[in-house]
Amino acid sequence: MNSRDRLVSALNRQPHGRAPIWIMRQAGRYLPEYRALKAKSDFVTMVRTPELAVEVTLQPLRRFTQLDAAILFSDILVIPEALGVPYRFKEEGGIALERTIRSQADLKTLNQVDAAQRLDYVYAALRLLRRELGHHKALLGFAGSPWTLACYLVEGGGSEDFPKTKALIMSDPKFFHQLLSMLAEVIAEYLNHQLLAGADAIQIFDSWASVLTGVEYEEFSLRYIREILARLPVSAPVILYAKGKSADAALLAQSGVPCLGVDWTMPLSKVRNLVGRPVCLQGNLDPEFMAGEPAAAVQAANLIIKDNANDPGHIFNLGHGITPQARIDTVEAVINAVVSSGE
Numbered sequence: 001m002n003s004r005d006r007l008v009s010a011l012n013r014q015p016h017g018r019a020p021i022w023i024m025r026q027a028g029r030y031l032p033e034y035r036a037l038k039a040k041s042d043f044v045t046m047v048r049t050p051e052l053a054v055e056v057t058l059q060p061l062r063r064f065t066q067l068d069a070a071i072l073f074s075d076i077l078v079i080p081e082a083l084g085v086p087y088r089f090k091e092e093g094g095i096a097l098e099r100t101i102r103s104q105a106d107l108k109t110l111n112q113v114d115a116a117q118r119l120d121y122v123y124a125a126l127r128l129l130r131r132e133l134g135h136h137k138a139l140l141g142f143a144g145s146p147w148t149l150a151c152y153l154v155e156g157g158g159s160e161d162f163p164k165t166k167a168l169i170m171s172d173p174k175f176f177h178q179l180l181s182m183l184a185e186v187i188a189e190y191l192n193h194q195l196l197a198g199a200d201a202i203q204i205f206d207s208w209a210s211v212l213t214g215v216e217y218e219e220f221s222l223r224y225i226r227e228i229l230a231r232l233p234v235s236a237p238v239i240l241y242a243k244g245k246s247a248d249a250a251l252l253a254q255s256g257v258p259c260l261g262v263d264w265t266m267p268l269s270k271v272r273n274l275v276g277r278p279v280c281l282q283g284n285l286d287p288e289f290m291a292g293e294p295a296a297a298v299q300a301a302n303l304i305i306k307d308n309a310n311d312p313g314h315i316f317n318l319g320h321g322i323t324p325q326a327r328i329d330t331v332e333a334v335i336n337a338v339v340s341s342g343e
Contacts, residue, residue, distance in 0.1 A: 003068035004200055007138040011201065011237050011258045011280050013313035028059045028073070030290075030326035043089050047074050050125040057129055061137065064332060066339050069138035069200075070129060074122055076144030076205060079186055080153055082115040087152075094158055101153040102168060104175055112182055116189035123197040130198030138201070140239075141194035145206035146183035146228075147221035150176065162211050169220055176220065184224040188231035201237035203261065204228065210244025217248065226255050239282055243320065249274040264319030269307045280313035285334070287318045290326035294333035301334045305341045 009015065028034030034056060037046070046052040056073040077087040077095065086098045101107060122141075129139055144152075152158070154165045169176050191202045204225060212221055221242075229238065241261030242252055252260055253275045262271050262283035271281060285304060289297035301316070308314045316338045322331075 002136040004135060004138045006068060007200055010313055010315050013278050013280055015312045028056050029324045030322060031059055033059050048121050050121055050128055053125040054128045058132060064335050066335050069140055070133060071140045072126060077152060078119055078122060079149055079190060082118040083110040083112060085153060096157045097152060100156040107179055112186060115186045116193055119190060123193050126194060126197035126199055139199055140201050140203060141199035142203040142205060143187045143191055145204050145221060146180045146187060146224040148206050148208045149183050150179050151208045180224045184227040188228045191232060201239060203239040203241060206242040209242035222255060229255060246271055250276055253277060253279050267307050282315040282317045284319040287320050287323055290322055290330050294330045297330045297334050298337045301337050
């Protein structure tokens with residue numbers, strides 16, 4: 001059974017020999033070959049240039065041949081950029097958007113018409129990757145959730161506690177719902193294009209899900225994720241990752257997605273008990289282990305595999321994005337441990 005088939009089997013919770021494995025998001029940041037390429041070209045240029053995006057995507061698979069899937073090298077902020085709000089990475093670290101969207105007047109400046117079509121460079125990269133990978137390795141695309149993208153647009157970048165965003169959902173919820181609705185529509189079209197371009201599965205990253213609690217999460221995030229899902233093909237291979245929401249796994253699963261990405265804050269077995277229905281889980285090694293000694297990371301990975309109790313619906317992964325501090329020998333040791341586990 002090849003890697004693409006294993007991915008499909010995992011998403012459908014069918015026995016498949018072992019779990020597909022890969023490292024979340026910009027997997028190359030810790031690799032010397034990525035840093036060499038980055039020294040010649042800035043991040044945004046690499047994202048916008050299909051040939052460079054393909055090169056970065058394939059670098060981890062060349063080094064670690066046992067990886068089962070490639071994750072497109074891109075960024076969730078390509079959608080705000082397509083709407084008319086460019087982004088950049090600051091010299092001191094972090095992300096900055098060219099402007100903010102905080103009012104009805106700001107909202108009218110966004111160019112929603114053909115926004116998804118303006119991301120053709122993403123689809124071109126996926127088509128090139130599909131040809132490179134053939135039918136053996138799986139290929140994943142992704143997008144940010146409406147709520148997470150709205151947070152960036154309102155704050156003008158990342159934030160520890162998103163004060164302006166929190167204030168806006170209380171002072172002008174009508175505006176905020178209009179913004180979220182627009183984003184959901186564009187994201188759905190974007191993900192449909194990714195599937196057509198060759199992605200085997202797509203991930204929705206609700207990276208700032210933990211900013212919302214209780215009914216607010218349903219109202220301002222999950223509601224719009226459901227809108228996206230309703231615009232995708234029936235039984236679309238979607239992985240939903242909501243950071244900091246493991247305790248709300250049952251609510252997330254009610255969206256109907258076949259797979260939930262799980263952070264490292266809760267054992268997989270407990271998440272399965274919360275969900276209450278058969279579902280594939282992706283995760284959930286703490287990324288910090290990758291910056292430490294191989295032995296400790298392998299021990300933690302084996303505990304996750306044991307905790308999963310051989311459930312066929314498991315995609316081994318990190319519980320969040322890999323960091324630039326990750327050690328190559330540790331990454332390799334974890335991959336070998338998962339492969340040899342026979343999952």
